Amino acid sequence: MVSKLSRRRFTKLAGAVGASSAFGLSACATMEPPKARVVVIGGGFGGATAAKYVRAIDPAIHVTLVEPGRTFVTCPFSNYVLAGFKTINDITHNYNALAGMHGARVVHDTASGIDPAKKAVTLAGGETLQYDKLIVAPGIDFRWGAIDGYTEAAAEIMPHAWRAGPQTLLLRRQLEAMADGGLVIMSVPAxxxxxxxxxYERAAMIAHYLKGNKPRSKILILDAKDNFSKQPLFQDGWKAVYGDMIEWVPLSKDGKVTRAIPGEMTVVSEFGQNHKGAVVNVIPPQFAGAIARNAGLANQTGWCPVNQTTFESTIHKDIHVIGDACLAGAMPKSGFAANSQGKVAALSAVNAINGRPTAAPTYVNTCYSLIAPDYGISVTDVYRITDQGIAPTPNAGGISPRQADRAQRTGEARYAEGWYAAMSQDIWDA
Ligand SMILES: Cc1cc2nc3c(=O)[nH]c(=O)nc-3n(C[C@H](O)[C@H](O)[C@H](O)COP(=O)(O)OP(=O)(O)OC[C@H]3O[C@@H](n4cnc5c(N)ncnc54)[C@H](O)[C@@H]3O)c2cc1C
Known part of the structure; x- marks a missing residue:
């Protein structure tokens, strides 16, 4: 009985997948001209979401996703690779579902230029892609040299690990090689x-590894600001789980790092104090990915201004910018936010193609962080459009309570796992 049912279900599901692939193929692989062409640059949280949802909303639109990587390693959960309870494989995804059942064309190449007048994207490999709507989601680039001496070469000695992949593994190897009693320095930007x-989650995850393996070690966070997200929850959690292993130095106590000397494993603060570490993790200041800046989509801040209802660039028409690269009012630069914006940009592009208006959207973001594998905290906001742009909705969302028993913290750690699974499935895996 069970096997009969599952066979019937399998046939039904296979039929559904076959039908959607055929539908996808009708726009993407046959000689029929597509209704319109949408090009997406970047296959991370924002771009892969947008590509999938344009196809889902209107399968008659041809979608091309340009992304150099054949796989994508998520920054979310990369701190757990540093802690040692996740592997890089656990956080690596591919584009098979997007190219298969969702019928997008996935081109593994780098977009090297955008011509907004000709509505064309050139690729490093030589191809030119014409678009009716372009969605740009390249994430961040690092402002090399903003910290004097912190160059790409320096990041091979003092890793940033702020793009997940080889840098994450390099930082992990350095932690493994460090002697007990060593000092880990983190430099955090404004x-x-x-x-x-x-x-701050990273500090906790490094502390988790050190507590179990090198308990005499310390972590020093040098910060270019005076307060940070979920600060009381982090500081309570650090103290409760790791005692005095983690020290945080704010801007006002000379926490801002202005110079790095990789050969001496030393960073220098604004007022000239030298800090030498056994491992030094420098998270440098950032701006929008190069393709967006080079196309003139960024303003003087280095980030890209957008219409906050549609995510269309306020500088170039028919180009949407989403994710970390854009200025999205009060929304943080997070994977969840990029996913939310990817759906809004997809809907808005499809509506414009079909001559339909786009209603004012609402957005949501939850950021989970772990203090320990079984100790989670979170902050959630629901956002709406106001005269000042995207702003939190009063009395919606919330933050984990400061006083909570361990069962609640364990529950939040489990929700974080659920969030990651659901997000991965929504973007890459299904
Ligand atoms: C340690 C860490 C932990 C994090 N944890 C969380 C978390 O728990 N929850 C959360 O919501 N967020 C988290 N984030 C934030 C999250 O990773 C980013 O906000 C999210 O990745 C932004 O999505 P995006 O699409 O803008 O950029 P990305 O996801 O970085 O994707 C950009 C893509 O564009 C591609 N690209 C760049 N330039 C080009 C080009 N010229 N041509 C073609 N492709 C190009 C890149 O290869 C990349 O694949 C974390 C970040 C870090 C560093």
């Missing part, structure tokens, strides 16, 4: 930057 709570 706002805005990718993932506001990320550095």
């Amino acid at each position: 706002n805005p930057f990718r993932c506001p709570p990320g550095p």
Whole structure:
């Protein structure tokens, strides 16, 4: 009985997948001209979401996603690779579902130029893609040299690990090689930057590894600001789980790092104090990915201004900018935010193609962070459009309570796993 049912279900599901692939093929692989062409640059949280949802909303639109990587390693959960309870494989995804059942064309190449007048994207490999709507989601680039001496070469000695992959593994190897009693230094930039709570979760995850393996070691966080996301929850959690292993030095106590000397494993603060570490993790200041800046989509801040209802660039028509690269009002630069914006940009592009208006959207973001594998905290906001742009909705969302029993913290750690699974499935895996 069970096997009969599952066979019937399998046939039904296979039929559904076959039908959607055929539908996809009708726009993407046959000689029929497509209704319109949407090109998406970047296959991360924002771009892969947008590509999938344009196809889902209107399968008659041809979608091309340009992304150099054949796989994508998520920054979310990369701190757990540093801690040692996740592997890089656990956080690596591919584009098979997008190219298969969703019928997008996935081109593994780098977009090297955008011509907004000709509505064309040139690729490093030589191809030119014409578009009716372009969605740009290249994430961040690092402002090399903003910290004197912190160059791409320096990042091979003092890793940033702020793009997940080889840098994550390099930092992990350095932690493994460090002697017990060593000092781990983290340099954290001023706002805005990718993932506001990320550095403080990283400190906890490094502490988790050190507590179990090198308990005499310490972590020193040198910060270019005076307060940070979920600060009381992090500081309570650090103290409760790791005692005095983690020390945080704010801007006002000379926490801002202005110079790096990789040969001496030393960073220098604004007022000239030298800090020498056994491992040094420098998270440098950031701006929008190069393709967006080079196309003139960024303003003087280095980030891209957009219409906050549609995510269309306020500088170039028919180009949407989403994710970390854009200026999205009060929304943080997070994977969840990029996913939310990817759906809004997809809907808005499809509506414009079909001559339909786009209603004012609402957005949502939850950032989970772990203090320990079984100790989670979170902050959630629901956002709406106001006269000042995207702003939190009063009395919606919330933050984990400061007083909570361990069962609640364990529950939040489990929700974080659920969030990651659902997000991965929504973007890459199904
Ligand atoms: C340690 C850490 C932990 C984090 N944890 C969380 C978390 O728990 N929850 C959360 O919501 N967020 C988290 N984030 C933030 C999250 O990773 C980013 O906000 C998210 O990745 C932004 O999505 P995006 O699409 O803008 O950029 P990305 O996801 O970085 O994707 C950009 C893509 O564009 C591609 N690209 C760049 N230039 C080009 C080009 N010229 N041509 C073609 N492709 C190009 C890149 O290869 C990349 O694949 C974390 C970040 C860090 C560093």
